[in-house]
Amino acid sequence: MWTLVMITIAFSGAxxxxxxxxxxxxxPDRERCETAAAAISAPDWVSITSGSRVRSxxxxxxxxxxxxx
Numbered sequence: 576m577w578t579l580v581m582i583t584i585a586f587s588g589a590x591x592x593x594x595x596x597x598x599x600x601x602x603p604d605r606e607r608c609e610t611a612a613a614a615i616s617a618p619d620w621v622s623i624t625s626g627s628r629v630r631s632x633x634x635x636x637x638x639x640x641x642x643x644x
Contacts (some may be wrong), residue, residue, distance in 0.1 A: 576604050576644045577642070578601050578608070579600045579608050579640075579641050580598075580639070580640050580641075580642060581600075582596070582639075583598075583637050585634070586633055586634055601644075602641075605643070609641055611639075612640070613639075616638070617635065619635055620634050621635055622634045
């Protein structure tokens, strides 16, 4: 059994607030876990912009790791 652990970190553009969450999903084999991890992961910070303006209003990062149980 393999478990995918996802940690999501999000922040506002003014850096006045931040949040994080941790989720885990079980997979029967490593290959499926790694495939899901690659599809979900955002290893670099992703900027969230406001409408047509290019001004950043926040961002997020999703860290994924597969661990054997």
